[in-house]
Amino acid sequence: MRIVESLPKLEALTLCNRVVRESLSNFQFVPMPSLHRVIIVTLRSPIDLQSNLPWTQLTRLRLHGFHNVPALVQLCPKLTVLSLILDSELGEALPRYPVVIRHSHLKVLSLWLTTDSDMLQVLENVLDVLDLPSLDTLLVRCYERPPVSPCIAALVIVDEFIQSSSCTLTKFSIYDVDVLDFSIFMAFLKILHHNPSITRLIILDPSRRSKAQDVVDLLRQPSLSTNPLPILQALDFWTWKEGCDKLQVETIGFRPLVPW
Known part of the structure:
Protein backbone atom coordinates (compact mmCIF):
# COMPACT_ATOMS: atom_id res chain seq x y z
CA MET A 1 0.00 0.00 0.00
CA ILE A 47 20.08 -2.00 -4.01
CA ASP A 48 18.56 -3.53 -7.12
CA LEU A 49 20.04 -1.88 -10.20
CA GLN A 50 16.70 -2.47 -11.91
CA SER A 51 14.74 -0.57 -9.25
CA ASN A 52 12.61 2.37 -10.30
CA LEU A 53 14.71 4.91 -8.42
CA THR A 59 23.33 14.72 -9.70
CA ARG A 60 24.68 13.70 -6.27
CA LEU A 61 25.20 10.18 -4.95
CA ARG A 62 26.76 8.92 -1.72
CA LEU A 63 27.36 5.20 -1.20
CA HIS A 64 28.28 3.31 1.93
CA GLY A 65 28.33 -0.44 2.08
CA PHE A 66 27.42 -3.20 -0.29
CA HIS A 67 27.30 -1.66 -3.79
CA ASN A 68 28.43 -2.18 -7.36
CA VAL A 69 29.89 1.29 -7.78
CA PRO A 70 30.74 1.22 -11.51
CA ALA A 71 27.27 -0.01 -12.43
CA LEU A 72 25.58 2.68 -10.33
CA VAL A 73 27.77 5.41 -11.81
CA GLN A 74 26.85 4.20 -15.27
CA LEU A 75 23.15 4.48 -14.39
CA CYS A 76 23.51 8.19 -13.50
CA PRO A 77 24.50 10.17 -16.61
CA LYS A 78 23.89 13.55 -14.91
CA LEU A 79 25.96 12.74 -11.82
CA THR A 80 28.35 15.54 -10.82
CA VAL A 81 29.20 14.62 -7.20
CA LEU A 82 30.09 11.11 -5.98
CA SER A 83 31.02 10.19 -2.39
CA LEU A 84 32.30 6.71 -1.57
CA ILE A 85 32.88 5.28 1.88
CA LEU A 86 35.30 2.44 1.20
CA ASP A 87 35.42 -0.63 3.41
CA SER A 88 35.35 -4.41 3.14
CA GLU A 89 31.55 -4.46 2.75
CA LEU A 90 31.96 -2.63 -0.53
CA GLY A 91 34.67 -5.04 -1.58
CA GLU A 92 32.32 -7.99 -1.28
CA ALA A 93 29.87 -6.38 -3.71
CA LEU A 94 32.39 -5.15 -6.26
CA PRO A 95 32.98 -7.55 -9.13
CA ARG A 96 35.94 -7.20 -11.44
CA TYR A 97 34.34 -5.00 -14.05
CA PRO A 98 35.17 -5.98 -17.65
CA VAL A 99 35.33 -2.42 -18.99
CA VAL A 100 36.31 1.02 -17.74
CA ILE A 101 33.34 3.30 -17.07
CA ARG A 102 33.91 6.76 -18.52
CA HIS A 103 31.74 9.49 -17.00
CA SER A 104 32.13 12.90 -18.59
CA HIS A 105 30.00 14.97 -16.17
CA LEU A 106 31.32 13.94 -12.76
CA LYS A 107 33.29 16.82 -11.26
CA VAL A 108 33.61 16.07 -7.53
CA LEU A 109 34.82 12.81 -5.98
CA SER A 110 35.06 12.15 -2.23
CA LEU A 111 36.87 9.05 -1.00
CA TRP A 112 36.34 8.15 2.66
CA LEU A 113 38.95 5.59 3.69
CA THR A 114 38.74 3.26 6.67
CA THR A 115 41.58 1.45 8.42
CA ASP A 116 40.07 -1.85 7.28
CA SER A 117 42.76 -4.28 6.10
CA ASP A 118 41.01 -4.70 2.73
CA MET A 119 40.60 -0.98 2.12
CA LEU A 120 43.52 -0.64 -0.29
CA GLN A 121 42.31 -3.42 -2.55
CA VAL A 122 38.80 -1.98 -2.56
CA LEU A 123 40.14 1.48 -3.38
CA GLU A 124 42.20 0.12 -6.25
CA ASN A 125 39.35 -1.99 -7.62
CA VAL A 126 36.97 0.99 -7.64
CA LEU A 127 39.35 3.50 -9.21
CA ASP A 128 40.67 1.03 -11.79
CA VAL A 129 37.32 0.98 -13.56
CA LEU A 130 36.45 4.69 -13.39
CA ASP A 131 37.58 7.27 -15.92
CA LEU A 132 36.56 10.81 -14.91
CA PRO A 133 38.03 13.33 -17.38
CA SER A 134 35.95 16.26 -16.04
CA LEU A 135 36.96 15.74 -12.40
CA ASP A 136 38.16 19.01 -10.87
CA THR A 137 37.68 18.47 -7.11
CA LEU A 138 39.02 15.53 -5.11
CA LEU A 139 38.64 14.89 -1.38
CA VAL A 140 40.48 12.11 0.45
CA ARG A 141 39.48 11.53 4.06
CA CYS A 142 40.28 8.92 6.70
CA TYR A 143 37.86 7.88 9.44
CA GLU A 144 40.72 7.27 11.80
CA ARG A 145 44.33 8.35 11.65
CA PRO A 146 45.78 5.55 9.50
CA PRO A 147 49.18 3.89 9.82
CA VAL A 148 51.85 5.43 7.59
CA SER A 149 52.30 2.56 5.11
CA PRO A 150 48.61 2.12 4.13
CA CYS A 151 48.26 5.88 3.88
CA ILE A 152 51.18 6.12 1.45
CA ALA A 153 49.82 3.21 -0.59
CA ALA A 154 46.39 4.88 -0.78
CA LEU A 155 47.92 8.14 -2.03
CA VAL A 156 49.86 6.24 -4.70
CA ILE A 157 46.64 4.58 -5.92
CA VAL A 158 44.86 7.96 -5.99
CA ASP A 159 47.75 9.52 -7.91
CA GLU A 160 47.68 6.78 -10.55
CA PHE A 161 43.93 7.20 -10.92
CA ILE A 162 44.18 10.97 -11.46
CA GLN A 163 46.83 10.50 -14.13
CA SER A 164 44.87 7.79 -15.94
CA SER A 165 41.75 9.98 -16.00
CA SER A 166 43.68 12.86 -17.57
CA CYS A 167 41.59 15.27 -15.51
CA THR A 168 42.49 18.81 -14.48
CA LEU A 169 42.22 19.16 -10.71
CA THR A 170 41.71 22.66 -9.34
CA LYS A 171 40.82 21.74 -5.74
CA PHE A 172 42.35 19.01 -3.60
CA SER A 173 41.34 18.26 0.00
CA ILE A 174 42.99 15.79 2.34
CA TYR A 175 41.50 15.24 5.80
CA ASP A 176 42.79 13.43 8.88
CA VAL A 177 46.06 12.46 7.22
CA ASP A 178 49.35 13.62 8.73
CA VAL A 179 50.82 15.14 5.58
CA LEU A 180 53.72 16.54 7.60
CA ASP A 181 55.02 13.05 8.23
CA PHE A 182 57.98 12.96 5.82
CA SER A 183 57.09 9.68 4.10
CA ILE A 184 53.45 10.67 3.67
CA PHE A 185 54.45 14.13 2.49
CA MET A 186 56.59 12.69 -0.31
CA ALA A 187 53.62 10.65 -1.60
CA PHE A 188 51.39 13.71 -1.21
CA LEU A 189 53.95 15.81 -3.08
CA LYS A 190 53.82 13.50 -6.10
CA ILE A 191 50.10 14.15 -6.42
CA LEU A 192 50.76 17.89 -6.31
CA HIS A 193 53.55 17.67 -8.91
CA HIS A 194 51.24 15.78 -11.26
CA ASN A 195 48.48 18.38 -10.80
CA PRO A 196 49.99 21.86 -11.23
CA SER A 197 46.49 23.16 -12.05
CA ILE A 198 45.46 23.07 -8.36
CA THR A 199 44.41 26.53 -7.16
CA ARG A 200 43.06 25.61 -3.72
CA LEU A 201 44.53 23.13 -1.26
CA ILE A 202 42.59 22.12 1.87
CA ILE A 203 44.22 20.13 4.67
CA LEU A 204 42.75 18.94 7.96
CA ASP A 205 45.64 17.98 10.20
CA PRO A 206 44.95 15.39 12.91
CA SER A 207 48.11 16.02 14.93
CA ARG A 208 46.94 19.21 16.73
CA ARG A 209 50.50 20.53 16.62
CA SER A 210 51.06 21.76 13.05
CA LYS A 211 50.40 25.09 11.37
CA ALA A 212 49.68 26.18 7.82
CA GLN A 213 53.11 27.73 7.53
CA ASP A 214 54.67 24.30 8.13
CA VAL A 215 53.05 23.07 4.91
CA VAL A 216 54.10 26.20 3.02
CA ASP A 217 57.69 25.75 4.19
CA LEU A 218 57.72 22.16 2.94
CA LEU A 219 56.30 23.17 -0.43
CA ARG A 220 58.96 25.86 -0.76
CA GLN A 221 61.94 23.88 0.47
CA PRO A 222 65.11 24.46 -1.61
CA SER A 223 65.45 20.75 -2.37
CA LEU A 224 62.40 20.90 -4.66
CA SER A 225 63.57 21.62 -8.19
CA THR A 226 60.24 23.11 -9.27
CA ASN A 227 57.24 24.70 -7.60
CA PRO A 228 54.66 21.88 -7.33
CA LEU A 229 51.74 24.32 -7.31
CA PRO A 230 52.61 27.28 -9.53
CA ILE A 231 49.08 28.75 -9.63
CA LEU A 232 47.99 27.99 -6.06
CA GLN A 233 45.71 30.75 -4.80
CA ALA A 234 44.90 29.61 -1.26
CA LEU A 235 45.77 27.04 1.37
CA ASP A 236 43.13 26.26 4.00
CA PHE A 237 44.67 24.50 6.99
CA TRP A 238 42.19 23.07 9.50
CA THR A 239 43.26 21.98 12.97
CA TRP A 240 41.55 21.01 16.21
CA LYS A 241 41.56 23.65 18.92
CA GLU A 242 43.54 22.71 21.99
CA GLY A 243 41.41 21.23 24.76
CA CYS A 244 38.20 20.93 22.75
CA ASP A 245 36.66 19.24 19.74
CA LYS A 246 36.14 22.38 17.68
CA LEU A 247 37.86 23.01 14.37
CA GLN A 248 39.66 26.20 13.44
CA VAL A 249 40.92 27.20 10.01
CA GLU A 250 43.94 29.21 8.95
CA THR A 251 43.97 30.44 5.36
CA ILE A 252 47.06 31.59 3.50
CA GLY A 253 46.60 33.42 0.21
CA PHE A 254 49.07 33.31 -2.64
CA ARG A 255 49.71 35.94 -5.32
CA PRO A 256 48.26 36.51 -7.81
CA LEU A 257 44.98 35.91 -6.00
CA VAL A 258 41.77 35.95 -8.02
CA PRO A 259 38.21 35.67 -6.62
CA TRP A 260 37.32 32.07 -5.72
Missing part, protein backbone atom coordinates in the same frame (compact mmCIF):
# COMPACT_ATOMS: atom_id res chain seq x y z
CA ARG A 2 1.30 3.43 -0.93
CA ILE A 3 0.99 6.21 1.61
CA VAL A 4 1.43 8.82 -1.13
CA GLU A 5 1.20 8.59 -4.90
CA SER A 6 4.12 10.90 -5.60
CA LEU A 7 6.62 13.27 -3.97
CA PRO A 8 6.89 16.11 -6.47
CA LYS A 9 9.02 18.43 -4.29
CA LEU A 10 11.38 15.90 -2.70
CA GLU A 11 14.98 16.78 -3.61
CA ALA A 12 17.05 14.52 -1.32
CA LEU A 13 16.59 10.93 -0.16
CA THR A 14 18.50 8.74 2.29
CA LEU A 15 18.05 4.97 2.16
CA CYS A 16 19.37 2.92 5.06
CA ASN A 17 18.70 -0.70 5.96
CA ARG A 18 20.70 -0.87 9.17
CA VAL A 19 17.52 -0.74 11.21
CA VAL A 20 14.97 -2.39 8.94
CA ARG A 21 14.62 -6.02 7.98
CA GLU A 22 13.56 -5.52 4.39
CA SER A 23 16.29 -5.52 1.77
CA LEU A 24 16.72 -2.37 -0.26
CA SER A 25 16.49 -4.55 -3.34
CA ASN A 26 12.76 -4.96 -2.68
CA PHE A 27 11.92 -1.25 -2.53
CA GLN A 28 9.57 0.32 -5.06
CA PHE A 29 9.55 4.10 -5.29
CA VAL A 30 6.80 6.57 -6.04
CA PRO A 31 7.53 9.25 -8.68
CA MET A 32 10.00 11.87 -7.41
CA PRO A 33 10.52 14.29 -10.31
CA SER A 34 12.63 16.77 -8.28
CA LEU A 35 14.93 14.21 -6.68
CA HIS A 36 18.60 14.86 -7.42
CA ARG A 37 20.51 13.73 -4.32
CA VAL A 38 20.59 10.23 -2.83
CA ILE A 39 22.50 8.63 0.05
CA ILE A 40 22.47 4.84 0.23
CA VAL A 41 23.73 3.09 3.36
CA THR A 42 23.34 -0.67 3.28
CA LEU A 43 25.36 -3.30 5.07
CA ARG A 44 23.21 -6.29 4.11
CA SER A 45 22.44 -6.38 0.40
CA PRO A 46 22.87 -4.08 -2.60
CA PRO A 54 15.11 7.81 -10.89
CA TRP A 55 18.81 7.23 -11.54
CA THR A 56 18.94 9.31 -14.70
CA GLN A 57 18.05 12.56 -12.90
CA LEU A 58 20.49 12.21 -9.98
Whole structure:
Protein backbone atom coordinates (compact mmCIF):
# COMPACT_ATOMS: atom_id res chain seq x y z
CA MET A 1 0.00 0.00 0.00
CA ARG A 2 1.30 3.43 -0.93
CA ILE A 3 0.99 6.21 1.61
CA VAL A 4 1.43 8.82 -1.13
CA GLU A 5 1.20 8.59 -4.90
CA SER A 6 4.12 10.90 -5.60
CA LEU A 7 6.62 13.27 -3.97
CA PRO A 8 6.89 16.11 -6.47
CA LYS A 9 9.02 18.43 -4.29
CA LEU A 10 11.38 15.90 -2.70
CA GLU A 11 14.98 16.78 -3.61
CA ALA A 12 17.05 14.52 -1.32
CA LEU A 13 16.59 10.93 -0.16
CA THR A 14 18.50 8.74 2.29
CA LEU A 15 18.05 4.97 2.16
CA CYS A 16 19.37 2.92 5.06
CA ASN A 17 18.70 -0.70 5.96
CA ARG A 18 20.70 -0.87 9.17
CA VAL A 19 17.52 -0.74 11.21
CA VAL A 20 14.97 -2.39 8.94
CA ARG A 21 14.62 -6.02 7.98
CA GLU A 22 13.56 -5.52 4.39
CA SER A 23 16.29 -5.52 1.77
CA LEU A 24 16.72 -2.37 -0.26
CA SER A 25 16.49 -4.55 -3.34
CA ASN A 26 12.76 -4.96 -2.68
CA PHE A 27 11.92 -1.25 -2.53
CA GLN A 28 9.57 0.32 -5.06
CA PHE A 29 9.55 4.10 -5.29
CA VAL A 30 6.80 6.57 -6.04
CA PRO A 31 7.53 9.25 -8.68
CA MET A 32 10.00 11.87 -7.41
CA PRO A 33 10.52 14.29 -10.31
CA SER A 34 12.63 16.77 -8.28
CA LEU A 35 14.93 14.21 -6.68
CA HIS A 36 18.60 14.86 -7.42
CA ARG A 37 20.51 13.73 -4.32
CA VAL A 38 20.59 10.23 -2.83
CA ILE A 39 22.50 8.63 0.05
CA ILE A 40 22.47 4.84 0.23
CA VAL A 41 23.73 3.09 3.36
CA THR A 42 23.34 -0.67 3.28
CA LEU A 43 25.36 -3.30 5.07
CA ARG A 44 23.21 -6.29 4.11
CA SER A 45 22.44 -6.38 0.40
CA PRO A 46 22.87 -4.08 -2.60
CA ILE A 47 20.08 -2.00 -4.01
CA ASP A 48 18.56 -3.53 -7.12
CA LEU A 49 20.04 -1.88 -10.20
CA GLN A 50 16.70 -2.47 -11.91
CA SER A 51 14.74 -0.57 -9.25
CA ASN A 52 12.61 2.37 -10.30
CA LEU A 53 14.71 4.91 -8.42
CA PRO A 54 15.11 7.81 -10.89
CA TRP A 55 18.81 7.23 -11.54
CA THR A 56 18.94 9.31 -14.70
CA GLN A 57 18.05 12.56 -12.90
CA LEU A 58 20.49 12.21 -9.98
CA THR A 59 23.33 14.72 -9.70
CA ARG A 60 24.68 13.70 -6.27
CA LEU A 61 25.20 10.18 -4.95
CA ARG A 62 26.76 8.92 -1.72
CA LEU A 63 27.36 5.20 -1.20
CA HIS A 64 28.28 3.31 1.93
CA GLY A 65 28.33 -0.44 2.08
CA PHE A 66 27.42 -3.20 -0.29
CA HIS A 67 27.30 -1.66 -3.79
CA ASN A 68 28.43 -2.18 -7.36
CA VAL A 69 29.89 1.29 -7.78
CA PRO A 70 30.74 1.22 -11.51
CA ALA A 71 27.27 -0.01 -12.43
CA LEU A 72 25.58 2.68 -10.33
CA VAL A 73 27.77 5.41 -11.81
CA GLN A 74 26.85 4.20 -15.27
CA LEU A 75 23.15 4.48 -14.39
CA CYS A 76 23.51 8.19 -13.50
CA PRO A 77 24.50 10.17 -16.61
CA LYS A 78 23.89 13.55 -14.91
CA LEU A 79 25.96 12.74 -11.82
CA THR A 80 28.35 15.54 -10.82
CA VAL A 81 29.20 14.62 -7.20
CA LEU A 82 30.09 11.11 -5.98
CA SER A 83 31.02 10.19 -2.39
CA LEU A 84 32.30 6.71 -1.57
CA ILE A 85 32.88 5.28 1.88
CA LEU A 86 35.30 2.44 1.20
CA ASP A 87 35.42 -0.63 3.41
CA SER A 88 35.35 -4.41 3.14
CA GLU A 89 31.55 -4.46 2.75
CA LEU A 90 31.96 -2.63 -0.53
CA GLY A 91 34.67 -5.04 -1.58
CA GLU A 92 32.32 -7.99 -1.28
CA ALA A 93 29.87 -6.38 -3.71
CA LEU A 94 32.39 -5.15 -6.26
CA PRO A 95 32.98 -7.55 -9.13
CA ARG A 96 35.94 -7.20 -11.44
CA TYR A 97 34.34 -5.00 -14.05
CA PRO A 98 35.17 -5.98 -17.65
CA VAL A 99 35.33 -2.42 -18.99
CA VAL A 100 36.31 1.02 -17.74
CA ILE A 101 33.34 3.30 -17.07
CA ARG A 102 33.91 6.76 -18.52
CA HIS A 103 31.74 9.49 -17.00
CA SER A 104 32.13 12.90 -18.59
CA HIS A 105 30.00 14.97 -16.17
CA LEU A 106 31.32 13.94 -12.76
CA LYS A 107 33.29 16.82 -11.26
CA VAL A 108 33.61 16.07 -7.53
CA LEU A 109 34.82 12.81 -5.98
CA SER A 110 35.06 12.15 -2.23
CA LEU A 111 36.87 9.05 -1.00
CA TRP A 112 36.34 8.15 2.66
CA LEU A 113 38.95 5.59 3.69
CA THR A 114 38.74 3.26 6.67
CA THR A 115 41.58 1.45 8.42
CA ASP A 116 40.07 -1.85 7.28
CA SER A 117 42.76 -4.28 6.10
CA ASP A 118 41.01 -4.70 2.73
CA MET A 119 40.60 -0.98 2.12
CA LEU A 120 43.52 -0.64 -0.29
CA GLN A 121 42.31 -3.42 -2.55
CA VAL A 122 38.80 -1.98 -2.56
CA LEU A 123 40.14 1.48 -3.38
CA GLU A 124 42.20 0.12 -6.25
CA ASN A 125 39.35 -1.99 -7.62
CA VAL A 126 36.97 0.99 -7.64
CA LEU A 127 39.35 3.50 -9.21
CA ASP A 128 40.67 1.03 -11.79
CA VAL A 129 37.32 0.98 -13.56
CA LEU A 130 36.45 4.69 -13.39
CA ASP A 131 37.58 7.27 -15.92
CA LEU A 132 36.56 10.81 -14.91
CA PRO A 133 38.03 13.33 -17.38
CA SER A 134 35.95 16.26 -16.04
CA LEU A 135 36.96 15.74 -12.40
CA ASP A 136 38.16 19.01 -10.87
CA THR A 137 37.68 18.47 -7.11
CA LEU A 138 39.02 15.53 -5.11
CA LEU A 139 38.64 14.89 -1.38
CA VAL A 140 40.48 12.11 0.45
CA ARG A 141 39.48 11.53 4.06
CA CYS A 142 40.28 8.92 6.70
CA TYR A 143 37.86 7.88 9.44
CA GLU A 144 40.72 7.27 11.80
CA ARG A 145 44.33 8.35 11.65
CA PRO A 146 45.78 5.55 9.50
CA PRO A 147 49.18 3.89 9.82
CA VAL A 148 51.85 5.43 7.59
CA SER A 149 52.30 2.56 5.11
CA PRO A 150 48.61 2.12 4.13
CA CYS A 151 48.26 5.88 3.88
CA ILE A 152 51.18 6.12 1.45
CA ALA A 153 49.82 3.21 -0.59
CA ALA A 154 46.39 4.88 -0.78
CA LEU A 155 47.92 8.14 -2.03
CA VAL A 156 49.86 6.24 -4.70
CA ILE A 157 46.64 4.58 -5.92
CA VAL A 158 44.86 7.96 -5.99
CA ASP A 159 47.75 9.52 -7.91
CA GLU A 160 47.68 6.78 -10.55
CA PHE A 161 43.93 7.20 -10.92
CA ILE A 162 44.18 10.97 -11.46
CA GLN A 163 46.83 10.50 -14.13
CA SER A 164 44.87 7.79 -15.94
CA SER A 165 41.75 9.98 -16.00
CA SER A 166 43.68 12.86 -17.57
CA CYS A 167 41.59 15.27 -15.51
CA THR A 168 42.49 18.81 -14.48
CA LEU A 169 42.22 19.16 -10.71
CA THR A 170 41.71 22.66 -9.34
CA LYS A 171 40.82 21.74 -5.74
CA PHE A 172 42.35 19.01 -3.60
CA SER A 173 41.34 18.26 0.00
CA ILE A 174 42.99 15.79 2.34
CA TYR A 175 41.50 15.24 5.80
CA ASP A 176 42.79 13.43 8.88
CA VAL A 177 46.06 12.46 7.22
CA ASP A 178 49.35 13.62 8.73
CA VAL A 179 50.82 15.14 5.58
CA LEU A 180 53.72 16.54 7.60
CA ASP A 181 55.02 13.05 8.23
CA PHE A 182 57.98 12.96 5.82
CA SER A 183 57.09 9.68 4.10
CA ILE A 184 53.45 10.67 3.67
CA PHE A 185 54.45 14.13 2.49
CA MET A 186 56.59 12.69 -0.31
CA ALA A 187 53.62 10.65 -1.60
CA PHE A 188 51.39 13.71 -1.21
CA LEU A 189 53.95 15.81 -3.08
CA LYS A 190 53.82 13.50 -6.10
CA ILE A 191 50.10 14.15 -6.42
CA LEU A 192 50.76 17.89 -6.31
CA HIS A 193 53.55 17.67 -8.91
CA HIS A 194 51.24 15.78 -11.26
CA ASN A 195 48.48 18.38 -10.80
CA PRO A 196 49.99 21.86 -11.23
CA SER A 197 46.49 23.16 -12.05
CA ILE A 198 45.46 23.07 -8.36
CA THR A 199 44.41 26.53 -7.16
CA ARG A 200 43.06 25.61 -3.72
CA LEU A 201 44.53 23.13 -1.26
CA ILE A 202 42.59 22.12 1.87
CA ILE A 203 44.22 20.13 4.67
CA LEU A 204 42.75 18.94 7.96
CA ASP A 205 45.64 17.98 10.20
CA PRO A 206 44.95 15.39 12.91
CA SER A 207 48.11 16.02 14.93
CA ARG A 208 46.94 19.21 16.73
CA ARG A 209 50.50 20.53 16.62
CA SER A 210 51.06 21.76 13.05
CA LYS A 211 50.40 25.09 11.37
CA ALA A 212 49.68 26.18 7.82
CA GLN A 213 53.11 27.73 7.53
CA ASP A 214 54.67 24.30 8.13
CA VAL A 215 53.05 23.07 4.91
CA VAL A 216 54.10 26.20 3.02
CA ASP A 217 57.69 25.75 4.19
CA LEU A 218 57.72 22.16 2.94
CA LEU A 219 56.30 23.17 -0.43
CA ARG A 220 58.96 25.86 -0.76
CA GLN A 221 61.94 23.88 0.47
CA PRO A 222 65.11 24.46 -1.61
CA SER A 223 65.45 20.75 -2.37
CA LEU A 224 62.40 20.90 -4.66
CA SER A 225 63.57 21.62 -8.19
CA THR A 226 60.24 23.11 -9.27
CA ASN A 227 57.24 24.70 -7.60
CA PRO A 228 54.66 21.88 -7.33
CA LEU A 229 51.74 24.32 -7.31
CA PRO A 230 52.61 27.28 -9.53
CA ILE A 231 49.08 28.75 -9.63
CA LEU A 232 47.99 27.99 -6.06
CA GLN A 233 45.71 30.75 -4.80
CA ALA A 234 44.90 29.61 -1.26
CA LEU A 235 45.77 27.04 1.37
CA ASP A 236 43.13 26.26 4.00
CA PHE A 237 44.67 24.50 6.99
CA TRP A 238 42.19 23.07 9.50
CA THR A 239 43.26 21.98 12.97
CA TRP A 240 41.55 21.01 16.21
CA LYS A 241 41.56 23.65 18.92
CA GLU A 242 43.54 22.71 21.99
CA GLY A 243 41.41 21.23 24.76
CA CYS A 244 38.20 20.93 22.75
CA ASP A 245 36.66 19.24 19.74
CA LYS A 246 36.14 22.38 17.68
CA LEU A 247 37.86 23.01 14.37
CA GLN A 248 39.66 26.20 13.44
CA VAL A 249 40.92 27.20 10.01
CA GLU A 250 43.94 29.21 8.95
CA THR A 251 43.97 30.44 5.36
CA ILE A 252 47.06 31.59 3.50
CA GLY A 253 46.60 33.42 0.21
CA PHE A 254 49.07 33.31 -2.64
CA ARG A 255 49.71 35.94 -5.32
CA PRO A 256 48.26 36.51 -7.81
CA LEU A 257 44.98 35.91 -6.00
CA VAL A 258 41.77 35.95 -8.02
CA PRO A 259 38.21 35.67 -6.62
CA TRP A 260 37.32 32.07 -5.72
